[in-house]
Amino acid sequence: MSLEPSIFFDEVNERQGVFHRRAFILGGFAGVGALTLIGRLADLQLVEGARYQLLSNSNQFNFRIRPPPRGRILDRNGIELASNRPDFRVLYRKGEAKEDAADTLAKVAELIPITEQKQKSLLKEIANAPKATPIALANDLSWDDFTRINVRTPELPGVAADMTDSRVYPFGGAFAHVIGYVARVSAEDVEREKTPDGKPDRLLLDPGFRIGKQGVEKALDQQLRGHPGGQKVEVDSVGRVVREDPAGDIHAIPGKDVVLTLDADIQNRALEVFGQDSGAAVMMDVRTGDVLCMMSAPSFDANQFVSGIPSAEYKMLSDYDHKPLINKALAGLYHPGSTFKTIVSLAALEAGVDPKRTYTCNGAFAFGNHVFHCDKHHGTLDMHGAIVTSCDVFFYQTALVVGPDKIAEVARKFGLGQIYDIGVSGQRRGIVPDTAWKKKYFAKQSAEAQRWWPGETPSMGIGQGYTDVNALQLCVMASRLANAKKALNPRLIRSIGGVEEPRGSEVEDLPFNADHIQFVRAAMASVANDAAGTAFEFAQLGLGPIKMAGKTGTAQSHNYVSGHGQHGAVGAWATRDNAWFIAFAPYDDPRYALSVLVEHGGFGASAAAPKAREIMRVALLKDPEVRARVEQPLPLPPTNPNADTGDVAPPPPSDIPGAPPQGPSGPQLQNPNTTDQPT
Amino acid sequence: MTSSALTRPGQRERLSEKLTEIDWRLALVLTVIAGLGGMILYSAAGNNWGPWADKHLIRYGLCLLIMLGLSLIGLRIWFAAAYPAYALALFLLLLVPVIGHSSLGAKRWVFGIQPSEIMKVALVLALARFYHGLTSREAAMSWKLLIPVGLIGVPVLLVAHQPDLGTAILLAVTGFGIMVLGGLSWRLMTSAVVLGGAAVAPFVMFVLKPYQRDRLLTFLHPEDDPSGLGYHITQSKIAIGSGGLMGKGFGLGSQSQLNFLPEKQTDFVFSTFGEEFGLVGCVGLLVLYGLAIAIALRIASISHSHFGRLSAAGVTITFALYVLVNAAMVMGLAPVVGVPMPLMSYGGTVMVTVMVCFGLVEAVRVHRYEEMPSGRGSLL
CATH class of the missing domain: 1.20.5 (Single alpha-helices involved in coiled-coils or other helix-helix interfaces)
Known part of the structure; x- marks a missing residue:
């Protein structure tokens, strides 16, 4: 290595210069x-600082969803038909736990009973659940279990014990069809309610959340649901909660209370009187259109659906031939039978038929090559008598005089063949046949099939043939007859969140001669109160001056001729006639109208009328004005010795149930309240 | 400063004299940066000395001693050691694929050290020595320039093969920088830049491994890949951006405290710093780095020997590249290539490398008057 200094100064300087x-x-x-x-x-x-601050905050903070309490469903008097009860549960948040879920679950199972089988299904659920979705390990814990798990949660990563609301239906089955029920959220529900950016609604993923699946719970789900709150928590990058921030919590907005027009007492009584029978009962207030009772029997316990009904039980319900899962009041279509004679009479009167015109019944009516039967030999009857005794022969011939189109027109005006906006789905329209309907219905078939044959008219005159109605429609019909003026619409939802829904009485008047309606009403009063009336034996209210008017109906479920149908209450249950009774009361000042269907009940008078009577009694006795008329108060004993000790004798007790009606047959048309009625 | 060119013979060899010749301003700036590093590592650990801050500061203390020790070593010794050091580093680099220890999918370690780190200093020394013996004409344009191209190219390819793209780029750019400082003609410089630029596309498409290519391209659209590679960049930008003007405050950076920021103590420590100290803190930190670079370049320029100039400037380029590439990377301006922030990031290897570099810079300052052999025509 040479140690000589570099002496190429120019060279060095140039290199230095370039370097510099x-x-x-x-x-x-x-x-x-x-x-x-x-x-x-x-x-x-x-x-961009503000934007990144926002992003940083959304990283840092998270909201644990707080489900809102679901709105209650109340009857017209404020009785809870659907409410919430506290439910102590144990949640497992997968995103907040690092440890093995199986170990944690085993530790939890030492504190509260969780079966091995349940543990296995829970582990599967945990494995499949998205990270953000908590899983309920146990529900409905006792207070002891709840506190035991609560003090131990620090040692159980991801486990939290909390209280949530659980839906409860205090009346079990009585309102199951109207109110419906809530149940677990399905994958389709989550899919349907995705947020605009395609993410699932976190509320729906909460294990305690239930979604309305039937009836009012389904129809008003959004209003009942409310808005979820959030518990603000600080989370780290793997989602574990580092800190809670109560000041930042968002409070849940509870769902709105829904008040129905139903009356719990009437509804419960309706279910009670049906016992093991299958059928439906609908009652309306004929002044307002409010539906006081809408019951379908047999029913089921809606509470079972909240926690998830075992499939074996569900199968039993769906396989039972009495069809407990179907709301027969709306979805059950039946021939109206003789209840339809009210409409035929009215159509006849409107068509100018003289009500005094008589027909003679000798048990059958031959028309064309067919013989139409009647169940009795009624003899010679005018229209009043024919309604009271429900003579088929009279109405076969009257229907032929009036014609199907006129009858159908009147039937529609009285609410048949219609679907009502009562806030819940599931109504079936039924059929009010006429020539135009038949043409349309058989449009794909031959002209022969489309034609209305005269031989089809007699059947229509007694509510058979093509005619199909549901119990709500018949109740609307009875209400409009009872109201006599307004084309009442039924109203089931009285108010949502304190805001009243439109009344069913805010409608136009019926375009009929009031005398004609009055004639039919008088005949219906005789049905229940004349000794000759078909329902006389079965429709006595036993409430003194308060009387019921009605009309029986016994409708074929199957054609007798074919051998499938059985007249009356004989033969196999499923082949018997369907029994109807429509009614309103008090007959002199109508307030309540009712339709009762007893599926395969046999005769309308013996099967349906007694039920109608019992249901009607509850409604009448709950009505203070009606009750005042029934009770006829005793005069007060003298409280002031100086006062005139009057000598007014106490009136005799109100009349005996089942006693023959006083006065002439037919209703008392003046309002008895206007006069002080001593008896 | 205290000493002048006029000294008594042997005076400059005295230890006391050498100690006064050390640029203590540079040592102070470096210590302040390392102190800030310790502070932010304390914060990143949730206000704990462990596991990073304490070790970081102890390491820095040891490395400062190494730097001071190296600064006392005469330039002639550095000069003499240049080629042997290069040869050793190259040998170890060649060993890596054979007996190397792999970590995170890349073979970088042998005998407990990373040869690529030794190469960072050795390459600078070798190039400085080579250019020391070159005339300016030769340095501008001649066949002899193939030698530095080879000196640079072989280790760069070996390191890129490991694969350690960050270090390879660092070596290549540093080497090219020395060639420029040595006097490369503008024409060659321009064509090299153009050729290099043209080679980038095929290099990215065909030579790089898929994970490297993804890393390279993800930084352009980090939002497309929010949970994978883009997550690093996205969260880093959120951390820096959310710091705002003044920062969230010491110990209050939620991005780092809650682990949203990955590698918050190593490659992304600057983001942690930016989140807690904001724009003011970041600019202040960059000013400190700039100060260190300026002092080091000044030291290089007052050296009397070409070897001293080029070696000090070379390691300064390496240091400056570390800072620029890392800062650009965490801000989403450059691909994530795994280059740490010197003196701030937790990690011993880079700390040693950087402080050896500054030891060399200080040695150049202390021995700036030292006469150097021409070195011409001899490899040793």
Whole structure:
């Protein structure tokens, strides 16, 4: 290695000069680089700073969903038909636990009973659940179990014990069809209610959340649901909660209370009187259109669906031939039978038929090559008598005089063949046949099939043939007859969140001669109160001056001729006639109208009328004005010795149930309240 | 400063004299940066000395001693050691694929050290020594320039093969920088830049491994890949951006405290710093780095020997590249290539490398008057 100094000074100076210049340039490059970085910093931290702060906060904070209490469903008097009860549960949040779920679950199972089988299914559920979705390990814990698990949660990663609301239906089955029920959220529900950016609604993923699946619970689900709150928590990058921030919590907005027009007492009594029978009962207030009772029997316990009904039980319910899962009041279609004679009479009167015109019934009516039967030899009857005794022969011939189109027109005006906006789905329209309907219905078949044959008209005259109605429609019909003026619509939802829904009485008047309606009403009063009336034996209310008017109906479920149908209450249950009774009361001042269907009940008078009577009694006795008329108060004993000790004798007790009606057959048309009625 | 060119013979060899010749301003700036590093590592650990801050500061203390020790070593010794060090580093680099220890999918370690780190210093020394014996004409344009191209190219390819793209780029750019400082003609410089630029596309498409290519391209659209590679960049930008002007405050960076920021103590420590100290803190930190670079370049320029100039400037380029590439990377301006922030990031290897570099810079300052052999025509 040479140690001689370099002596090429020119050379050295040139190299040094180049170095200096270029080092300066390099330094400049570094400066430019630094300025670029500072510019970028200013861009990130000043220009976009607010946005990144937001992103940082959304990283840092998370909201645990707090389900809102579901709105209650109340009857017209404020009785809870659906409410919430506290439910102590244990949740497992997968995202907040690092440890093996099986170990944690085993530890939890030491504290509260969880069967091995349940543990296995829970582990599967945990494995499949998204990270953000908590899983309920146990529900409905006792207070002891709840506290035991609560004090141990610090040692159980991801496990939290909390209280939530669980839906409860205090009346079990009585309202199951109207109110419906809530049940677990299905995958389709989650899919349907995705947020606009395609994420699942977190509320729906909460294990305690239930969604309305039937009836009012389904129809008003959004109003009942409310808005979820959030518990603000600070989370780390793997989602574990580091800290809670109660000041940042968002409070849940409870769902709105829904008040129905139903009356729990009437509804419960309706279910009670049906016993083992299958059928439906609908009652309306004929002044307002409010539905006081809408019951379908047999029913089921809606509470079972909240926690999830075992499939074996569900199968039993769905396989039972009495069809407990179907709301027969809305979805059950039946021939109206003789209850339809009210409509035929009215159509006849409107068509100018003289009500005094008589027909003679000798048990059958031959028309064309067919003989139409009647169940009795009624003899010679005018229209009043024919309604009271429910003579088929009279109405076969009357229907032929009036014709199907006129009858159908009146039937529609009285609410048959319609679907009502009562806030819940599931109504079936039924059929009010006429020539136009038949043409349309058989449009794909031959002209022969489309034609209305005269031989089809007699059947229509007694509510058979094509005519199909549901119990709500018949109740609307009875209400409109009872109201006599307004084309009442039924109203089931009285108010949502304190805001009243439109009344069913805010409608137009019926375009009928009031005398004609009055004639039919008088005949219906005789049905229940004349000794000759078909329902006389079965429709006595036993409430003194308060009388019921009604009309029986016994409708074929199957054609007798084919051998499938059985007249009356004989033969196999499923082949018997369907029994109807429509009614309103008090007959002199109608307030309540009712339709009762007893599926395969046999005769309308013996099967349906007694039930109608019992249901009607509850409604009448709950009505203070009606009750005042029934009770006829005793005069007060003298409280002031100086006062005139009057000698008014106490009136005799109100009349005996089942006693023959006083006065002439037919209703008392003046309002008895206007006169002080001593008996 | 205290000493002048006029000294008594042997005076400059005295230890006391050498100690006064050390640029203590540079040592102070480096210590302040390392102190800030310790502070932010304390914060990143949730206000704990462990597991990073304490070790970081102890390591820095040891490395400072190494730097001071190296600064006392005469330039002639550095000069003499240049080629042997390069040869050793190259040998170890060649050993890596054979007996190397792999970590995270890349073989970088042998005998407990990373040869690529030794190469960072050795390459600078070798190039400085080579250019020391080159005339300016030769340095501008001649066949002899193939030698530095080879000196640079072989280790760069070996390191890129490991694969350690960050270090390879660092070596290549540093080497090219020395060639420029040595006097490369503008024409060659321009064509090299153009050729290099043209080679980038096929290099990215065909030579890089898929994970490297993904890393390279993800930084352009980190939002497309929010949970994979883009997550690093996205969260880093959120951390820096959410710091705002003044920062969230010491120990209050939610992005780092809650682990949203990955590698918050190593490659992304600058983001942690930016989140807690904001624009003011970041600019202040960059000014400190700039100060260190400026002092080091100044030291390089006052050296009397070409070897001293080029070696000090070379390691300064390496240091500056570390800072620029890392800062650009965490701000989403450059691909994630795994280059740490020197003196701030937790990690011993880079700390040693950087402080050896500054030891060399200080040695150049202390021995700036030292006469150097021409070195011409001899490899040793």
